[in-house]
Amino acid sequence: MNDSAFHYVDGALHVEGVPAASLAEQFGTPLYVYSRDALTRAYRAYADACAGRKATVHVAVKANSNLAVLNVFARLGAGFDIVSSGELARVLAAGGKASNTVFSGVGKSAAEMREALEAGVKCFNVESIPELHALNEVAKSLGKKAPVSLRVNPDVDAKTHPYISTGLKSNKFGVAFGDARATYREAHDMANLDVVGIDCHIGSQITEVSPYLDAVDKLLDLVEQIESDGMSIRHVDVGGGLGITYDDETPPDIGDFVRTLLAHFEERGHGQREVYFEPGRSLVGNAGVLLTRVEYLKPGEEKNFAIVDAAMNDLARPAMYEAFHRIVPVIERKASARLYDVVGPVCESGDWLGRDRELAVEQGDLLAILSAGAYGFVMSSNYNTRARAAEIMVDGERARAVREREEVKQLFAGESILPD
Template structure:
């Protein structure tokens, strides 16, 4: 397994001190299972590396927005990075604070800006000149000044999947590097904006430090130019995107990653600035698994299929990115393995969770889809009118249901048919 929170005891997979088989029996499948211990350890790795430095951690809510998960981080003093007013509502409901929350995203609406300003968020990461003007007008209508940081696109290749690379010229995100200095001058001239920082996020599932250092160099060069124009940049937001091990990737250790970036900033003479980290996947990815039950084994001339009760609506990453997740038996069988494509019941050829997996399984057996804590449940849908899975948090030898399984009737409760 990818994380020590999930391990085998006498051939049975456990989440911390609880058998995964017992979780499936109690709560049903498909079932997302999270480890509080794993969440705590990854957050502390970031926080400990930031200790004694002017550096803070903002958890990227989009990676996993379950209230119990967010509450684990809030109890440890985390800040949050949001991309919608809905995520702001989740942060507040989970015990987070607006004043420790930064609002990112390329398409904030005026209503979302108003809600965030009234709540008192820490900073808006702004991504375009039109957004600057819109935020200035909303702040004016409320008699406030909005704290802003511009998200600058440094045109650095993060060497990751094109769908999760966000720092190139061809991506929709951020202000073009060549336009950034002039955009800062324009923001500074707006009476209801307070320019406080600079932001950069180059992608996700990044497994090398070098792209971050390349982006930082460009960002810090720009900071020096901006300050020569008479503005003060108080913080540098380096974003998130640090990868995890799904298969054979070897991302840097979290502490080593944080210390390397902070050392580089200090080496460049910018150690007086506060540094924001916005991790998501590296905090929650290997803190969760998706449990699923084998419904049928279907042999074929070219492929054999293990048809399970989880599907692309439960875990979209394989269908969307051709992403790899390890798939392991919950109870190990002493039997020959056969090669299967692990697929779900959704009526799409793209409904697969793993291809060419060697598994010793029988109908009724349980499988665990590993590294499912990030971009798992949050990207799930009700396609084919399938209720979304339940979510459970394991804490030592206790397991708590932290999201109930949906009921089919809930899915169309807000709909109506035409009158006669």
């Protein structure tokens, strides 16, 4: 198992102190299940490594925006990283503070800027010159100065899937490195902007420290140039993207990763500078599983299929990224295993959750799809008019529904037919 919160007791999968099978019976399937202990331990690994340093943790809301998950982090003192005004609303509803929230994203609207300025967000991570001008105008209309950091694209290869690599010249994100110094001068000259930092985010599911160190070196070189132009850069935001173990990956330990980066700032003579971390997947990915029930076993000439009640609309990552998630039985069987493709009922050939998996399984059995806490429910949809799954939080021996399962009638409640 990827996390000690998910473990077997006498052949039965448990989430902390609760049998997973009992959760499926009580709340139905498909079912997202999160461990409060796993969330807490992952956050504390970051926070403990930052202790005594000018370093802060801002949880990337896009990885998992459930209010209960965000509330766990808010209670621990986390800041947040958002990419929409909707995510800001979630942070506030979960007990987070706008004053400890940074607003990222390549396409912020004027309405979103206005809402965030009125709430008092900590910083806007700006990604283009047109966005600078738009933010300056919105701030002017409110009689405010907007704190800004430019997201600089350092052209560093994060060595990850192309869809989640964000720091190359060919990506849509950030200001080109060669244009950054001049863009900072332009931002500095805008009356309603307050330049406070610099930001980068090179990708996601990164399993090596070296790309981060390369990016930090390029950022600090640029910081020295910017400050020689008369500006003061108070913080450096190194983004998120640290990977987790889905299969056999060996990402660095969270604490070691943070300490390595902070030590590098000191080695470069920038130990006094505040550093922001924006973790998402590494906080929530291995703190969640998706439980699903086998509807049918379908043998074929070339493939055997285990057809389950979860589908690509519930967990999009395999169809979207060809991502690997381990799939394990909730109750272990001693029968011999067969090779199955684990697929859902959605009418798409791309509706698969795992290929060529050795499983000892029978119709009606429960399976657990591991490492589903990040980019799981948040990317789910109602394709094929399928109601989205419930979400459950386990805390020791207690389990609580933190998002009720949708009902089909809710899915078209806002629609209407044409009059006669």
